[in-house]
Amino acid sequence: MIKRLEIKTTARIQLVDITAQVRGVLRNEHLTSGVAVVYVPHTTCGITINENADPAVKEDITAALGRLVPEDGGYRHAEGNADAHIKASLVGSSVSVIVESSSLVLGTWQGIYLAEFDGPRKRSVLMKFIQG
Amino acid sequence: MIKRLEIKTTARIQLVDITAQVRGVLRNEHLTSGVAVVYVPHTTCGITINENADPAVKEDITAALGRLVPEDGGYRHAEGNADAHIKASLVGSSVSVIVESSSLVLGTWQGIYLAEFDGPRKRSVLMKFIQG
Amino acid sequence: MIKRLEIKTTARIQLVDITAQVRGVLRNEHLTSGVAVVYVPHTTCGITINENADPAVKEDITAALGRLVPEDGGYRHAEGNADAHIKASLVGSSVSVIVESSSLVLGTWQGIYLAEFDGPRKRSVLMKFIQG
Numbered sequence: 001m002i003k004r005l006e007i008k009t010t011a012r013i014q015l016v017d018i019t020a021q022v023r024g025v026l027r028n029e030h031l032t033s034g035v036a037v038v039y040v041p042h043t044t045c046g047i048t049i050n051e052n053a054d055p056a057v058k059e060d061i062t063a064a065l066g067r068l069v070p071e072d073g074g075y076r077h078a079e080g081n082a083d084a085h086i087k088a089s090l091v092g093s094s095v096s097v098i099v100e101s102s103s104l105v106l107g108t109w110q111g112i113y114l115a116e117f118d119g120p121r122k123r124s125v126l127m128k129f130i131q132g
Numbered sequence: 133m134i135k136r137l138e139i140k141t142t143a144r145i146q147l148v149d150i151t152a153q154v155r156g157v158l159r160n161e162h163l164t165s166g167v168a169v170v171y172v173p174h175t176t177c178g179i180t181i182n183e184n185a186d187p188a189v190k191e192d193i194t195a196a197l198g199r200l201v202p203e204d205g206g207y208r209h210a211e212g213n214a215d216a217h218i219k220a221s222l223v224g225s226s227v228s229v230i231v232e233s234s235s236l237v238l239g240t241w242q243g244i245y246l247a248e249f250d251g252p253r254k255r256s257v258l259m260k261f262i263q264g
Numbered sequence: 265m266i267k268r269l270e271i272k273t274t275a276r277i278q279l280v281d282i283t284a285q286v287r288g289v290l291r292n293e294h295l296t297s298g299v300a301v302v303y304v305p306h307t308t309c310g311i312t313i314n315e316n317a318d319p320a321v322k323e324d325i326t327a328a329l330g331r332l333v334p335e336d337g338g339y340r341h342a343e344g345n346a347d348a349h350i351k352a353s354l355v356g357s358s359v360s361v362i363v364e365s366s367s368l369v370l371g372t373w374q375g376i377y378l379a380e381f382d383g384p385r386k387r388s389v390l391m392k393f394i395q396g
Binding site for chain 2: 297298299312313314315318320321323324325327328329332354355356359360361362364369370371372373374379394396
């Protein structure tokens with residue numbers, strides 16, 4: 001079964017920590033050991049793993065991406081969100097996290113983030129747990 | 133069993149939509165539910181998921197990558213394709229897509245792209261389907 | 265079972281080829297066919313696949329990332345390694361490699377690299393093998 005989270009983002013560009021929600025879904029699965037694939041079915045946001053302690057890291061990541069791929073970059077795509085599409089391909093649309101003893105095996109400082117690049121929107125996050 | 137697609141790219145830099153071919157391979161598998169790993173065994177191309185509607189998005193992605201990593205960037209690698217190697221590491225060599233009811237679970241606007249950075253070439257795309 | 269490598273990096277920025285070590289771990293597993301998830305539980309390094317022949321490629325990749333995300337970029341994160349966090353999200357914290365006949369299915373020129381962005385440090389690389 002696919003599990004699904006619904007995440008409401010509140011800004012155009014925003015990293016939203018979804019670690020607790022992913023953990024909550026995993027708690028109800030009977031997956032002792034395996035891999036969790038956390039996936040966004042969208043093309044203007046991504047999923048990334050990064051530091052969950054100092055919130056300045058999130059701001060540094062979004063600011064750096066904004067300098068690399070500015071919102072107004074003379075793009076051909078006419079919807080005004082070409083930068084969001086480009087960032088989505090740089091960051092990626094999923095992460096794979098190892099599961100052991102029914103828990104996500106994350107490093108001490110790791111959190112899982114929905115990387116919103118064209119919000120605010122209601123986003124879905126899909127999860128598939130593979131035993132192995 | 134590994135499944136394999138052979139893709140002929142026709143330009144140096146090009147996003148090639150391979151969604152239909154991946155779906156075609158999956159149709160012949162007996163995978164009701166799991167994950168498809170779509171992988172390129174190359175170091176100068178990648179795999180990415182992005183919009184499959186407006187073709188301008190593909191051009192914006194390749195143009196933006198070209199600005200970030202120019203072809204002539206004073207690189208040390210002497211084969212003239214260092215930019216392609218760098219882009220391959222930025223985009224990544226695989227995507228993982230959830231499978232349910234024997235179908236790829238892609239968002240409405242999502243397509244799977246071979247990201248050619250050093251074509252034209254004949255490229256292989258490997259697929260592994262994991263039940264779970 | 266999760267398998268673990270301990271890798272000592274020797275510079276602040278460095279791509280370390282860990283292909284032989286990953287292969288060594290896999291040899292002791294009874295995985296005939298499936299996927300290997302190679303994962304770093306850190307937020308200032310990543311995992312990437314790229315060329316294993318000409319060492320200049322590694323230097324081109326790290327130099328290009330350094331131009332895109334300079335060490336001194338006026339970041340808010342006060343630990344002096346914001347650039348490393350940003351690069352980790354660009355490169356990604358894991359790769360998925362197909363396994364067949366108990367071997368990694370890598371292309372001729374592909375190696376698996378720990379991408380150190382804030383060394384020198386002792387890093388862990390986690391591996392999970394999924395049969396399928």
